[in-house]
Amino acid sequence: MTEPIQRRARATRANLIAAAEAIVAREGFGGLRVEQVVKAAGVAKGTFFTHFADKDVLMEQLVAKRLSRLMDALQTARRPSSAKGLAATLGPVIELLTCERYVFDLVQRASLADGPIAEALSRLDIIITGWFGGLFGAPPFRTDLSPKVMAEGIRAFTLMAMARHVARPGKQTEPIKALATQVEAYLMPPE
Amino acid sequence: MTEPIQRRARATRANLIAAAEAIVAREGFGGLRVEQVVKAAGVAKGTFFTHFADKDVLMEQLVAKRLSRLMDALQTARRPSSAKGLAATLGPVIELLTCERYVFDLVQRASLADGPIAEALSRLDIIITGWFGGLFGAPPFRTDLSPKVMAEGIRAFTLMAMARHVARPGKQTEPIKALATQVEAYLMPPE
DNA sequence: AAAACGAATTGACCACGGTCAGCTTTCGGG
DNA sequence: CCCGAAAGCTGACCGTGGTCAATTCGTTTT
Numbered sequence: 001m002t003e004p005i006q007r008r009a010r011a012t013r014a015n016l017i018a019a020a021e022a023i024v025a026r027e028g029f030g031g032l033r034v035e036q037v038v039k040a041a042g043v044a045k046g047t048f049f050t051h052f053a054d055k056d057v058l059m060e061q062l063v064a065k066r067l068s069r070l071m072d073a074l075q076t077a078r079r080p081s082s083a084k085g086l087a088a089t090l091g092p093v094i095e096l097l098t099c100e101r102y103v104f105d106l107v108q109r110a111s112l113a114d115g116p117i118a119e120a121l122s123r124l125d126i127i128i129t130g131w132f133g134g135l136f137g138a139p140p141f142r143t144d145l146s147p148k149v150m151a152e153g154i155r156a157f158t159l160m161a162m163a164r165h166v167a168r169p170g171k172q173t174e175p176i177k178a179l180a181t182q183v184e185a186y187l188m189p190p191e
Numbered sequence: 192m193t194e195p196i197q198r199r200a201r202a203t204r205a206n207l208i209a210a211a212e213a214i215v216a217r218e219g220f221g222g223l224r225v226e227q228v229v230k231a232a233g234v235a236k237g238t239f240f241t242h243f244a245d246k247d248v249l250m251e252q253l254v255a256k257r258l259s260r261l262m263d264a265l266q267t268a269r270r271p272s273s274a275k276g277l278a279a280t281l282g283p284v285i286e287l288l289t290c291e292r293y294v295f296d297l298v299q300r301a302s303l304a305d306g307p308i309a310e311a312l313s314r315l316d317i318i319i320t321g322w323f324g325g326l327f328g329a330p331p332f333r334t335d336l337s338p339k340v341m342a343e344g345i346r347a348f349t350l351m352a353m354a355r356h357v358a359r360p361g362k363q364t365e366p367i368k369a370l371a372t373q374v375e376a377y378l379m380p381p382e
Numbered sequence: 383a384a385a386a387c388g389a390a391t392t393g394a395c396c397a398c399g400g401t402c403a404g405c406t407t408t409c410g411g412g
Numbered sequence: 413c414c415c416g417a418a419a420g421c422t423g424a425c426c427g428t429g430g431t432c433a434a435t436t437c438g439t440t441t442t
Contacts, residue, residue, distance in 0.1 A: 004419085004420080005418095005419065005420095006407085006408060006409085006419060006420070007408095008407075008408075008419090008420070008421095009419075009420060009421090012420080012421085033397090033398070033399090034398075034399065034400085035397090035398075035399090043421075043422085044421065044422040044423055045399090045400085045422085045423070046400090046401080046402080046421065046422055046423070047420080047421055047422075048400095049399090049400065049401075050419095050420070050421075054399075054400075055398095055399065055400090105296075105299075105300065108296075108299060108354070109296065111354070111358075112354055112355050112358035112359070113358050142380065142381075144380070144381050145376055149372065149373070149376060152351065152373070153348070153373055153376065153377070155351065156347040156348050156350065156351035156373070157344070157347050159347065159350065159351065159354075160343065160346065160347035160350065163299070163302070163303055163350075164303050167302075167303035167304050168303070181340060182340070182343070182344055182347070185336055185340060185344065185377070186344070186376070186377055189333060189335070189380035189382075190333075190335050190382075191380075191381075191382035195389085195390080196388095196389065196390095197389065197390070197437085197438065197439090198438095199389095199390070199391095199437080199438080200389075200390060200391090203390080203391085224427090224428070224429090225428075225429065225430085226427090226428075226429090234391075234392085235391060235392045235393055236392085236393070236429090236430085237391065237392055237393065237430090237431080237432080238390075238391055238392075239430095240429090240430065240431080241389095241390070241391075245429075245430075246428095246429065246430090
């Protein structure tokens, strides 16, 4: 569960993760089966569960890894100067987290618990908070709220936009546009 | 799946629902097992799935029934006159939807799809929209947004508050207070 | 009333995540 | 080098949701 001690165990774990990544690349996150993973890694099923408390824990790691890469990119991005720009900046994140229904559900469950996904998302909060300047927001955004509250609001809107997107397969729900509307209403109220 | 034609089938379906409600009353939503339900209703397992596409469909109906009763109560409630009042008014809804992790996850999945839960929640949107008056909000709330956008914003904040509450078993997260903070920021910006 | 046909029901079966008592490997100390 | 303890691994087994070919029941037609 925690980082293994012996070299053999570390190798096993790495094999499991590598096998899982290959399967995800081929069949998507939702298509992964634990039996497949252990077979590909050449270990017994029970071994899987000595390394990961359950399937979700592994999946969280895989998703978090990708999410983390997006955070690296965002960290060097320019501070957006409008609500629309802010929404657009979040585009890649939205795309990843809504690429499959399975992924979205997983993230939703994990987004406020302890774990790598919550960690990655809190990085996002920190980045956004940074964009808003110091203790309070900075123009052109409103300046009466703490960045923490603002970041949480943005997170709520983002989740909502993604949820609608994922719930309506087929229909183009334009999550980024919907997000921009809400973010603008929230961060740039009239006057 | 859809309303059965023969009298016998309608009775079977009613038995299944009654059995399920009894089990939920005893063991909670998350404790319900399909095998239990069919045993209590005196039918075979396969029968269950001719009446409900899957377990979730039944559970949605049970939760939606309770939710619907809350909507009936809300419909006759007075229009709240502050953000805090608005948040408090949503208290019973929050309480129901966060009474179990299982319920919250179910609702989250169902809240934007087709089905009884989405229907009940859209009733809530209509009620809230009504509170905001006509085409736009009404004082003391901001008046530059359409009620539809406002209702969606409130929904996003509500889900977020509930998600945090459910994700932190033990810790008192005061979802109503958190919700009030966001709603106030959103609906009553300075100036 | 008998035949014919679709609705409803059945239960053995499957897929898949997860468990656990027992076995094997690794490693530190004598 | 050997031994004992701890870490790691195994695979038969389980619980639970869901499937489907076969069968029974109810209704309509002749």
